Amino acid sequence: MLDKIGIAKRIAREIKDGYYVNLGIGIPTLVANYIPQGMNVVLQSENGLLGMGPFPFEGEEDPDLINAGKQTITTVPGSAFFDSAMSFGMIRSRKVDLTILGAMEVADNGDIANWKIPGKMVKGMGGAMDLVASAKNIIVAMQHVNKANESKLLTKCTLPLTGVKCVKKIVTELAVLDVTAQGFKLLERAPGISVEQIKNATEGRLIIEGDIPEMKIE
Amino acid sequence: MNKVVASAEEAIKDINDNATLMLGGFGLCGIPENTIAALVKKGVKGLTCISNNAGVDDFGIGLMLKTRQVKKMISSYVGENAEFERQLLSGELEVELIPQGTLATRCLASGYGMPAIFTPAGVGTEVAEGKETRKFMVDGVEKEFLMEMAFDSDFAIVKAWKADTHGNLVFRETARNFNPMMAMAGKITIAEVEEIVEAGQLDPDHIHTPGIYVHRVFKGEKYEKRIEQRTVRKK
Numbered sequence: 001m002l003d004k005i006g007i008a009k010r011i012a013r014e015i016k017d018g019y020y021v022n023l024g025i026g027i028p029t030l031v032a033n034y035i036p037q038g039m040n041v042v043l044q045s046e047n048g049l050l051g052m053g054p055f056p057f058e059g060e061e062d063p064d065l066i067n068a069g070k071q072t073i074t075t076v077p078g079s080a081f082f083d084s085a086m087s088f089g090m091i092r093s094r095k096v097d098l099t100i101l102g103a104m105e106v107a108d109n110g111d112i113a114n115w116k117i118p119g120k121m122v123k124g125m126g127g128a129m130d131l132v133a134s135a136k137n138i139i140v141a142m143q144h145v146n147k148a149n150e151s152k153l154l155t156k157c158t159l160p161l162t163g164v165k166c167v168k169k170i171v172t173e174l175a176v177l178d179v180t181a182q183g184f185k186l187l188e189r190a191p192g193i194s195v196e197q198i199k200n201a202t203e204g205r206l207i208i209e210g211d212i213p214e215m216k217i218e
Numbered sequence: 219m220n221k222v223v224a225s226a227e228e229a230i231k232d233i234n235d236n237a238t239l240m241l242g243g244f245g246l247c248g249i250p251e252n253t254i255a256a257l258v259k260k261g262v263k264g265l266t267c268i269s270n271n272a273g274v275d276d277f278g279i280g281l282m283l284k285t286r287q288v289k290k291m292i293s294s295y296v297g298e299n300a301e302f303e304r305q306l307l308s309g310e311l312e313v314e315l316i317p318q319g320t321l322a323t324r325c326l327a328s329g330y331g332m333p334a335i336f337t338p339a340g341v342g343t344e345v346a347e348g349k350e351t352r353k354f355m356v357d358g359v360e361k362e363f364l365m366e367m368a369f370d371s372d373f374a375i376v377k378a379w380k381a382d383t384h385g386n387l388v389f390r391e392t393a394r395n396f397n398p399m400m401a402m403a404g405k406i407t408i409a410e411v412e413e414i415v416e417a418g419q420l421d422p423d424h425i426h427t428p429g430i431y432v433h434r435v436f437k438g439e440k441y442e443k444r445i446e447q448r449t450v451r452k453k
Binding site: 045046047048049054055056057058059060061062063064065066067068069070071072073081082083084085087088089091092094111122123124125126127128129130133134160161162163164 | 244245246247248270293294295296297298303306307313315317318319320321322323325326337338339340341342343344345357379389390391392393394395396397398399426443444445446447448449450451452453
């Protein structure tokens with residue numbers, strides 16, 4: 001089974017040289033730490049920055065320089081600032097190559113729910129609806145099952161949707177799956193996890209073809 | 219063309235009960251903190267606030283929520299405010315949650331003189347309920363879009379880094395965020411800044427918001443610039 005860092009490491013392998021990438025809050029933020037050395041990748045923060053760098057050194061925090069999670073950050077050589085309209089302009093016009101975000105539920109047709117639990121959580125969707133409606137490629141980092149051991153990979157989302165038919169790939173603590181026209185396609189198993197365990201944890205349609213390799217994580 | 223006023227109090231002198239205000243900022247970054255303090259002091263009520271976030275319990279718009287000055291919030295994310303959540307769940311506060319890009323672009327539309335925009339954000343979700351939709355071809359594929367209306371706002375209140383006396387504005391780093399679009403979208407736009415220089419002192423090539431959009435400028439008395447999530451690494 002993968003921990004959060006394992007999920008982040010596995011997702012980092014999906015990033016290609018030359019990509020502009022938007023990372024959501026939570027596990028997706030950790031992905032930045034595992035982008036292979038020497039790879040040219042520019043991180044977009046939707047509050048108005050291309051070229052997000054690491055956290056500042058202690059004492060060098062700048063209140064005018066934060067990421068979309070409101071954390072203090074730094075720039076890197078070649079960074080650019082812009083306003084929120086342009087930020088979502090580059091998202092909407094599909095200039096951002098890859099969006100990585102978390103989810104509470106994903107359906108086997110690619111629907112995603114990650115912004116609202118009626119009566120409980122009323123925080124808002126932030127930029128998630130804009131991102132999922134327009135992204136060229138969306139990878140979701142999520143837990144395969146909830147605390148009650150119920151699947152979060154479903155035939156149909158039960159929570160209010162963030163976007164429809166948009167998720168392309170999912171990395172969970174148990175597996176890597178593609179979202180296809182026929183449902184979730186199992187690509188890889190997490191270390192020590194059997195196909196049977198993944199089957200039991202997946203409520204939505206699951207396609208298993210041939211031998212499913214165990215994923216390689218450093 | 220001198221847009222400079224002496225104080226926050228003077229800048230908000232005609233903001234009265236039940237006004238619709240746009241307030242710039244993302245989280246607590248780039249918020250018009252001096253104007254918010256003046257609005258709290260003035261005690262205007264029944265406000266509709268268009269702002270990406272609602273501040274935290276004891277800073278930003280959170281201060282106006284505490285004093286029950288806000289009737290309605292139009293925001294994309296309000297997660298960091300317990301008082302907000304309480305007022306929302308008890309029905310004291312009206313809230314419209316809209317996607318962040320939609321919020322930004324509805325401001326932009328106002329400033330560009332366009333009545334509406336089409337966006338894919340929210341298609342197929344509860345955000346789309348009751349809204350007009352239209353299909354357009356995008357990259358050879360038919361895709362559905364929502365029609366979202368430009369905002370109509372009495373005042374826009376923004377925070378810039380520098381201004382000149384003509385109201386030309388320059389923003390700094392990610393404190394720019396919603397401020398330029400909101401500056402363009404207010405019937406009356408008030409900018410509070412850290413420094414005011416004489417006209418001619420800012421390079422015309424470096425102006426982010428031309429002064430034609432800005433009606434009043436004042437220098438903020440002090441800037442706390444509170445950090446919401448202080449994240450650092452060791453040297």
